[in-house]
Structure formats: C-alpha cells, structure tokens
Amino acid sequence: MSVFEIVRFAIRGLFTNRLRTFLTVLGITIGVASVIILLAVGNGSSKAIQASLDRLGTNSLQVRSGGGGFGPRARATASSQKPLTILDAAALMDKSQAPDILQVAPIASTNGTCVVGASTTTPSTFYGTWPAYYKASNTSIQSGSYFTNDDVTQGRRVALIGQTTATALFGTASPIGQTMRCSGIEFTVIGLTTVKGASGFQDGDSLVLIPITTMENSITGNQPLSSIIVEATSSKTTDAAQTELTSILDARHGISGRKTADFSVFNQASLLTTASTSSKTFTTLLGMVAAISLLVGGIGITNIMLVTVIERTREIGIRKAIGAPKGAILSQFLIEATILSVLGGALGVVAGFVGSHFTIAGTKPVIVPASVFLAFGVSILIGVFFGGYPASRAASLRPIEALRYE
Amino acid sequence: MAQLVAVVAAAEAVDSVVDKQPVIDVRDAVKRYGVGDASIFALDGVSLTIDAGEYVAIMGPSGSGKSTLMNILGALDNMTSGEYFLDGIEISSMDESHLSIVRGRKIGFIFQSFNLIPRTTAIANVELPMAYQGVKSKERRERALVALDVVGLGDRINHEPTELSGGQQQRVAVARALVTRPALLLADEPTGALDSKSTADLLDLFDQINAAGRTVVVITHELDVAHRAKRIIRMRDGKIVSDDLNKERVA
Structure with missing residues (x-):
C-alpha cells in the first residue's frame, strides 16, 4: 500500500x-x-x-499655553496664567541651559481672509513665525524662496503660501512675485511651499506664513504666541529637550510645587508611540x-x-x-x-x-x-x-x- | 506488521510441504454477550475442523449462532474463549490490526448485500484487496482482469455497482474474493438477495471454484443452497447439532 x-x-x-x-x-x-x-x-x-506622523517631524516639541488638564479646574487657573511670549521663545535658545534644543520657532496665529481681485480664501493656517520654523515643522518650498531672518528683523511684508491658497487666489498662474491682501495688509508672495497633504481634518496646504514681526506690527498687535515649536538636536534627545524647556519655562512662569503649569508640551515622538500602540x-x-x-x-x-x-x-x-x-x-x-x-x-x-x-x-x-x-x-x-x-x-x-x- | 507478514509467508511455505493441516481448526469456541445471569451464549463450545478443498455449508435458523460463527471464522470478531487456527496460524489472540492482514491474505469474503465500494468501478473493486497487500499496479490489473473473466464479467470491468444487476454485483464480489488467492472462500448468505437464475449461476460458480481446489464455506438458511455443498453442518442454540457428508454430492 x-x-x-x-x-x-x-x-x-x-x-x-x-x-x-x-x-x-x-x-x-x-x-x-x-x-x-x-x-x-x-x-x-x-x-x-x-x-x-513622519511628515510632522519626530524631533519637534510643541509648547502651548494652558495646562494639560481639562474641565473646571483647568479653567480656574486661566486667570493666573502667564501667556507665552516671544521672550519665552528667546529664553529657550540659551545653549547653556538647553543643550539639546537645536532651534526654536515662536508661532503667532490669526484668522484672516486673503484677497486677490475677486478671489478670496481663508487659510486654515495663518502663522507669523521666523525661519527656524521651516525645519522644525518639516516645511520646505517647491518654488520661490524662504523669508529670512533679515525679513523678520525688518518686518517686511512678504509671505510663503501653500498650494491650496495659491490655487484659490491665483489659479494656475505662478504666485511668486504676485501681491495679495491678507487682513487688509498687502503682501508679496515670495515662495510656494511643498505640498504636505491633509493631516487629519486639516488641509496642510491651506497655508500662509509671514514674518512674526510683520504680523505683530501690522495685524495682531502685541498678542501672546499661540505656540512655540522646539526642535531637538535629534530624535533621541527629544525627551531631554522636553525636560530642559519645561524647567526654563517653569522658572520664567513661576511654576513650582503645587502650582499647575500654565503651558503644556506636546511631544511628537510620544504621539507616535501612542498612535502605533493603538x-x-x-x-x-x-x-x-x-x-x-x-x-x-x-x-x-x-x-x-x-x-x-x-x-x-x-x-x-x-x-x-x-x-x-x-x-x-x-x-x-x-x-x-x-x-x-x-x-x-x-x-x-x-x-x-x-x-x-x-x-x-x-x-x-x-x-x-x-x-x-x-x-x-x-x-x-x-x-x-x-x-x-x-x-x-x-x-x-x-x-x-x-x-x-x- | 512485517513480522506477521513473514509468519504468514512461512506458514504458506510449510503448507506446500505438509499440505495436510486443516484450513479451519476451531477448538471449543465460546462467544458470550453480556455478563452474569443476563449473558447469552451465541456460541457455546463449538469445535470444528475443515480441511483444504472442502465445500461446507453451515445451516441453521436465525439465532442459531451461525452468523456469529461466520464472524469468528472470518476473523471479523473475537471469541470469548477457545482457540482458532486459520491455515495453521493461531489467530484467537490477535488484535484487530493484525487480523486485518490475516483477512486480506487468507480469506475471501462474499456477503449477502454484495458490499462493493460504491461509486467505484468493478475492476477497481477487484483490485482493492491487492492494493492493501501492496501488489504492484500492473500485476494487480492483470490479476483483476483474469478474475473478472473467470466470473464472466470481462466486458463489464468499467461499470460501477449501480450499473450492474444483483447477480453481476455478486460475481464482482466473488472475483474480488478470489483475486488474492485466499485459503478460504467464506460466503455469508450469498444468494439471499438474488433471483433464482442468478442464484443458480452463482452456485455453479462455487462448484467450479471448489472443483479448482479452493476451500468454500457457505453460511445459509436455504436448503437448496446447502445441498450443493459436500458437507452440511447444522447449528442450533450456539451448538453444532449435526455434521454430515452430503450423500447427493459425495459419491
């Protein structure tokens, strides 16, 4: 057989x-x-x-106003809260206190409508910042040029725009060198950012970036920052960078003992861990x-x-x-x-x-x-x-x- | 397994030299169902010897123990006590896995209900027992063709059981039983499901097979079937009541 x-x-x-x-x-x-x-x-x-998440950059930390908590208690501390200022951002750039921080970009944000002739658009992201932002937020340009530190010091009225904004305002024509009017102020478009795609519900390309000084001087006045983006020296040092920035800001904002912090830090790396765990x-x-x-x-x-x-x-x-x-x-x-x-x-x-x-x-x-x-x-x-x-x-x-x- | 095959082969070799030992040698066979007072003796001390070349009919009414005897003789069931030598091999103490080899090599079965494998052609049915014995496929086919020819079904080899009449199916079963050249052809009510014409054909076939030297044992309750045998054993209540030569057939 x-x-x-x-x-x-x-x-x-x-x-x-x-x-x-x-x-x-x-x-x-x-x-x-x-x-x-x-x-x-x-x-x-x-x-x-x-x-x-890789697109967002894993080296970066984001500091925002307000404690990490939610609910009535978090709200109660709001009155004693100190806002984030450009001086906070400057303090984080102290190499002796924060050796693991590579660069720092303050972000002032506003809601405004941009107009060119009959075309209007309201960018979902309208930020005033400085050049350190590019690397910290993984932003690059596909054509034109970046605005520089000089543009920031001089408060020039120049802007980088995203693809969605460019299409809404200029159609298929190149936006470089064109002018647009945002929140009543005229800007010259000097660069078009590389397409980022949507991240969650937000269109990453509905974007206008201008020098932070220009925003403070011409649009918002002396408002608190909406956030500070901090880039660590490497993805391994984000935790160390987070500790350093927390102690600097604690000192500046007088946070100690039982007082609840009036800012919170978002760590992209830990977000990544959470996301991959889920x-x-x-x-x-x-x-x-x-x-x-x-x-x-x-x-x-x-x-x-x-x-x-x-x-x-x-x-x-x-x-x-x-x-x-x-x-x-x-x-x-x-x-x-x-x-x-x-x-x-x-x-x-x-x-x-x-x-x-x-x-x-x-x-x-x-x-x-x-x-x-x-x-x-x-x-x-x-x-x-x-x-x-x-x-x-x-x-x-x-x-x-x-x-x-x- | 291999050892048993060797034993069987050795017994076959001895066979050809001595040739006098009986095909069936049952000593004081007892088969009891149940225990204690409720037990029933299906076989109550049966001793029986059948020599090579005999043609024996075992008769008896239902309940006489003839079917139990047939199961014991066919190595399909174990005895409660007693000894059984089949073609010189002691099989009363063998377990089922060894018994299957003995059955395949020593016994050719013919059942009342034919028991062909369904949806399988006549030739494949006849080849099957040889397949389990490990006969090479070419030799198998040749031997199966010869066997089917002997039973007169040489032109029906590729028919499945449902395409054959009862008589034809029973003849396929006979071919299947003969093809392994068994020491014993054991038929259990072989004509029970056949018409009189097919019955006559089948009994003629048995005569031929016996005339060729093969030992044939037929279990039956039909008198005319039993009277074709050369020796008639009658059973009642688990005992043999008579064991006579058939004077019509033995001169």
Whole structure:
C-alpha cells in the first residue's frame, strides 16, 4: 500500500462529493484570506499613521499655553496664567541651559481672509513665525524662496503660501512675485511651499506664513504666541529637550510645587508611540477576528469529516474486511482532511493577495509576509488536527459493526 | 506488521510441504454477550475442523449462532474463549490490526448485500484487496482482469455497482474474493438477495471454484443452497447439532 495509492483513494473520496468538498474548502479559504487581508489592513493603517506622523517631524516639541488638564479646574487657573511670549521663545535658545534644543520657532496665529481681485480664501493656517520654523515643522518650498531672518528683523511684508491658497487666489498662474491682501495688509508672495497633504481634518496646504514681526506690527498687535515649536538636536534627545524647556519655562512662569503649569508640551515622538500602540491594538483585534474565522473553518472540516466517516461507515467496514490495515484507513481520512485544508489554504492565500490590492475602509492594505506563512501553516495544522479525530474514529471502527451499519 | 507478514509467508511455505493441516481448526469456541445471569451464549463450545478443498455449508435458523460463527471464522470478531487456527496460524489472540492482514491474505469474503465500494468501478473493486497487500499496479490489473473473466464479467470491468444487476454485483464480489488467492472462500448468505437464475449461476460458480481446489464455506438458511455443498453442518442454540457428508454430492 503506497502513499500514492492512499492519496488516490483520498482524492477519489473528495471527488465523489464535490459540492461538500467545495463548501468545506471555502470555509478554510475565507479563514485564511481574512487573516491575510485583515492583518494587511491593520498593517496598512499603521503604516499610514506612521507616514503622516513622519511628515510632522519626530524631533519637534510643541509648547502651548494652558495646562494639560481639562474641565473646571483647568479653567480656574486661566486667570493666573502667564501667556507665552516671544521672550519665552528667546529664553529657550540659551545653549547653556538647553543643550539639546537645536532651534526654536515662536508661532503667532490669526484668522484672516486673503484677497486677490475677486478671489478670496481663508487659510486654515495663518502663522507669523521666523525661519527656524521651516525645519522644525518639516516645511520646505517647491518654488520661490524662504523669508529670512533679515525679513523678520525688518518686518517686511512678504509671505510663503501653500498650494491650496495659491490655487484659490491665483489659479494656475505662478504666485511668486504676485501681491495679495491678507487682513487688509498687502503682501508679496515670495515662495510656494511643498505640498504636505491633509493631516487629519486639516488641509496642510491651506497655508500662509509671514514674518512674526510683520504680523505683530501690522495685524495682531502685541498678542501672546499661540505656540512655540522646539526642535531637538535629534530624535533621541527629544525627551531631554522636553525636560530642559519645561524647567526654563517653569522658572520664567513661576511654576513650582503645587502650582499647575500654565503651558503644556506636546511631544511628537510620544504621539507616535501612542498612535502605533493603538494601531497595534487594532491589528491584534483584526487578527483575532480573522483567527476565529479560521478556527470556524477548521471546525467545518471536523464536521464534514465526521459526517463523511459516518456516511462511509459501511465502506470502511468493507475495506477492513478485505484487509485494509488500520493505518491505511487512518491515512486515507487524514489525507482527505489535509487536502481540504491545504487546498483551502492555498486558495485563501491567492484570495488574500487579490483582496489586498483593493483599498479597504480607506486604508491601502500592506501584506505582512509572516501572516501569509502563518495562515497557510495554521490551515494545514488545522486539517491534521481537526481531521485527526474523525480519521481515528474511522480507523478504529470494528469491521463487524461497520459492516452491519445501514 | 512485517513480522506477521513473514509468519504468514512461512506458514504458506510449510503448507506446500505438509499440505495436510486443516484450513479451519476451531477448538471449543465460546462467544458470550453480556455478563452474569443476563449473558447469552451465541456460541457455546463449538469445535470444528475443515480441511483444504472442502465445500461446507453451515445451516441453521436465525439465532442459531451461525452468523456469529461466520464472524469468528472470518476473523471479523473475537471469541470469548477457545482457540482458532486459520491455515495453521493461531489467530484467537490477535488484535484487530493484525487480523486485518490475516483477512486480506487468507480469506475471501462474499456477503449477502454484495458490499462493493460504491461509486467505484468493478475492476477497481477487484483490485482493492491487492492494493492493501501492496501488489504492484500492473500485476494487480492483470490479476483483476483474469478474475473478472473467470466470473464472466470481462466486458463489464468499467461499470460501477449501480450499473450492474444483483447477480453481476455478486460475481464482482466473488472475483474480488478470489483475486488474492485466499485459503478460504467464506460466503455469508450469498444468494439471499438474488433471483433464482442468478442464484443458480452463482452456485455453479462455487462448484467450479471448489472443483479448482479452493476451500468454500457457505453460511445459509436455504436448503437448496446447502445441498450443493459436500458437507452440511447444522447449528442450533450456539451448538453444532449435526455434521454430515452430503450423500447427493459425495459419491
């Protein structure tokens, strides 16, 4: 009795009931495909989060007015709050107290409408800052030039604009050298920033950047800063930079002991950690759902094999009566179950690869190679494991009882 | 397993030298169902010897123990006590995995309900026992063709059981039983599901098989079937009540 022979018996057994075989295979196919696709979706979404956070720059820290807390208590301290000022920003640039801070960019922000002829637009981001901002916020220009420290000292009326703003005001024409009127003040556009894309709900390209002195002198007056962006010397020193800036600002704002801080620091690196942790949870959940469907597929194999064994009890009896050893019967049913699961697994891998080409729930799935091997391997194990019980039942049937079975 | 195959082969070798040892040698076979007072003796001390080349009918009403005896003789069931030598091999103490090898090599079964594998062609059915014995596929096919030819179904080899009449199915079963060259052809009510024409054909076939030297044991409750045998054993209540040569057939 060769292995080849037993495999032939097994295949014949499967072929005699094609519909049942097909449906059982389908169960495993769906299980394997969903493991691959759902893990790919999880992986894809975590890649997307990573990419959008990378765009923000992981070295940067953002300091904002107000404590970290929310609710009545946070509000109660508001009256005693000291605003962030340009002097705070300047203090952070002290290399002796803050060796891990590379550069500091204060941000003054306003809401204004920009007009060119009949075209108007309200940029979602209208910032006054200085050149350190470019690097700290990962902003670059695709054409024209940056405004310089000299422009800031002189308070020149020059502006960098984003693609969305440029299109709204100038259409397809190059905005460089053109003038626009924002909040009643005329600016010369000197640069167009590189497209950033949307980050969350905000269009990163609906943007106007002007020198901070120009904003304070001409638009907002001497208002507090909305935030300060601090760039650490490297992604490894962001935590140290955060400690340094906190102690400098604590000293300047008289924060000590039980007094609640009147500013808060946002760390992009910790945001990244949080985001990737939550996407890992998400992936795990998806993986569990998929694993359950694979398990259900496996139970389907057991069910079908049990039915097959019962249905073929008499045949098993005949085979035993004419000299089939226990091992031959065991292998025949085990191989039947394994063929079902291997076939299902292989089709599932194909379906998984095909399915991962589509965008699912706004996410481009990225296949995790390990998940393919895992799902396929598990499906084979399921065949052996879940097929083993019915197979051993078939093999241990006593021929006399099996022959009597109607 | 391999050891057993060697034992069987050795016994076959001894066979050809001695040739006098009985095919069936049952000593004081007891088969009891249940325990204590509620137990029933299906076989109550049966001793029986059948020599090579005999044609024996075992008769009896239902409940006489003839089916139990058939299961014991066919190595399909174990005895409660007693000894059984099949073609010189002691099989009363063997477990199921060894018994299956003995069955495959020593016994050809014919059942009342034919018991062909469904959805499988006649030739594949006949080849099956040889497949379990590890006969090479070319030799298997040749031997299966010969066997089907002997039973007169040389032109029906690719028919499945449902495409054959009852008589034809039973002849496929006979071919399947003979193809392994067993020491014993064991038939359990072989004509029970056949019409009179097919019955006559089958009994003629048994005569030929026996004439060729094969040992044939038929379990039946039909008198005309039993009367084709050369020796008739009658059973009642788990015991042998008579064991006579059939004077019509033995001159």
